[in-house]
Amino acid sequence: MTVKLLNVSKRYGKDFSLKNVSLTFETGKIYGLLGPNGSGKSTTLKMIAGLVYPNNGTVEVDAEEVTRKICKKVAYLTELDMFYPSFTVGNMIEFYASQFSDFDMEKAENLLIDMKLDRAKKIKQLSKGNRGRLKLVLALSRKTQVLLLDEPFSGLDPMVRDSIVKSLLSYINFDEQTVIIATHEIDEIEPLLDEVIVIFQGDIIGQKNVETLREEEGLSVLEWFKSTMVQMEGN
Numbered sequence: 001m002t003v004k005l006l007n008v009s010k011r012y013g014k015d016f017s018l019k020n021v022s023l024t025f026e027t028g029k030i031y032g033l034l035g036p037n038g039s040g041k042s043t044t045l046k047m048i049a050g051l052v053y054p055n056n057g058t059v060e061v062d063a064e065e066v067t068r069k070i071c072k073k074v075a076y077l078t079e080l081d082m083f084y085p086s087f088t089v090g091n092m093i094e095f096y097a098s099q100f101s102d103f104d105m106e107k108a109e110n111l112l113i114d115m116k117l118d119r120a121k122k123i124k125q126l127s128k129g130n131r132g133r134l135k136l137v138l139a140l141s142r143k144t145q146v147l148l149l150d151e152p153f154s155g156l157d158p159m160v161r162d163s164i165v166k167s168l169l170s171y172i173n174f175d176e177q178t179v180i181i182a183t184h185e186i187d188e189i190e191p192l193l194d195e196v197i198v199i200f201q202g203d204i205i206g207q208k209n210v211e212t213l214r215e216e217e218g219l220s221v222l223e224w225f226k227s228t229m230v231q232m233e234g235n
């Protein structure tokens with residue numbers, strides 16, 4: 001399912017969060033959205049999720065202009081916690097299953113085991129890292145064609161990040177899903193990515209195919225990202 005931003009601008013007061021951005025995300029690919037703090041990564045994802053509307057331009061998912069109703073087609077893992085603290089892990093799973101008809105209970109049960117989460121634990125008793133794991137369980141258990149992950153590794157310790165990146169691979173449906181991941185953890189995420197996009201102060205300043213980058217330029221994503229940022233700072 002194609003996701004398209006066409007000449008999208010978003011202003012907060014007099015400051016731009018996105019400036020005339022056009023991007024196309026294709027089915028079956030995993031995109032990394034990279035950029036320094038405050039560059040517009042989360043704003044881009046929120047627009048695709050129908051949580052923020054552009055001042056100019058259009059955002060489309062599957063040729064449908066995005067409104068709040070798009071949540072039926074788009075799974076979104078936010079950087080923020082949006083849990084009911086008195087719920088248990090199990091309650092939260094049941095709540096999601098009741099909200100989204102595409103929620104796959106079997107997948108959720110497997111993910112809970114993989115993520116070593118206890119169904120009976122109250123959310124307010126979970127550590128930050130375990131709340132991060134629960135967010136991943138909730139987003140990955142939906143059978144949507146678009147999956148948006150905003151800082152999916154936030155709060156996870158470096159020792160488990162690698163294994164979680166690997167388990168992500170087994171839960172993404174590559175034939176059908178378009179996946180967009182906004183992150184600062186470039187090294188960890190690199191093995192997952194097909195395409196990388198760099199946003200800087202609301203502008204798209206670079207886009208590359210990861211394989212081409214490695215084969216033709218001999219660069220890792222992190223090396224390319226750093227050189228792109230150095231060029232911007234030199235201007």
Ligand SMILES: Nc1ncnc2c1ncn2[C@@H]1O[C@H](COP(=O)(O)OP(=O)(O)OP(=O)(O)O)[C@@H](O)[C@H]1O
Nearest residue numbers: 012015016017035036037038039040041042043044
């Ligand atoms: N609700 C809001 N009200 C006012 N300004 C906002 C709001 N949301 C975002 N912004 C501003 O828009 C710009 C882009 O923010 P955004 O959260 O998209 O960046 P980001 O790249 O995701 O940053 P980070 O890496 O720190 O999460 C920032 O300058 C931010 O302060």
